[in-house]
Amino acid sequence: MATEGGGKEMNEIKTQFTTREGLYKLLPHSEYSRPNRVPFNSQGSNPVRVSFVNLNDQSGNGDRLCFNVGRELYFYIYKGVRKGLLSSPTRPALRVEP
Template sequence: MAADGGALKDINEIKSQFRTREGFYKLLTLSDSQQRAGLPRGPSAGVTGGGAGVGLVQGPGAANSSPGFLPPVRVSMVKLKPEDPSEDSERVCFNIGRELYFYTYTNIKKAVDLSKPIDKRIYKGTQPTCHDFNQYSATADSVALIVGFSAGQVQYLDPIKKETSKLFNEEFRSVDLQEDKVREAVTVLLKKHF
């Protein structure tokens, strides 16, 4: 035990940032969170009051690449064009290791019900390293999601319709492919074809 009692003081302190094996987390204000998500800021954004959330911050040293550690959690969100304004208007996708989850997201004040995913996929041979939605074609009935994998494959799928799925680069099996290259390929495919 520390002679100055410093370790005991820190137990009751509320952290604004912390590091885990999955990555570096930092408490974000609502405006910071909206800015990262590409949403408008200020009074025209239609958001009243202040708020905060915890976001994953990626950067050098944010994740450990040792085999025993989990990769960082990746999150993608899309705002839908609802037919009825009272409908849920956002979807969120995130992956933890080899599992990919897709949920309805209502708002920052109400947590996502993790017991009711719209879609859940578990990949056996490779793991998702990045994903993104086509925000221009997203509707309540169809959402185009493209996923990049650690071995270089890229998958296009629709987690709502579930019958739409295409795998690109299937024969490519590079184990030393850099994650940035996969993310780049996902971005190019999304802009070019979807």
């Protein structure tokens, strides 16, 4: 979530990064909200992976829930068991490209 080493600022948020699955990059809002988006995998439902991330934010809002659905990655602010803001992701979507 923070930056890689090499003198960059620690609070910088990446717009793209590479993992073993491929390249994740931030989708433009126009592409993310397009109603006729073509699904990546039409063979069935994709597995969903959930991660909990702490960004060590000074304001106390550093906790995030991350959902990896197929090739898309969603981030949500987490404020405790009863206060999850699941209706509005902080990053609309990141898509992995093989």
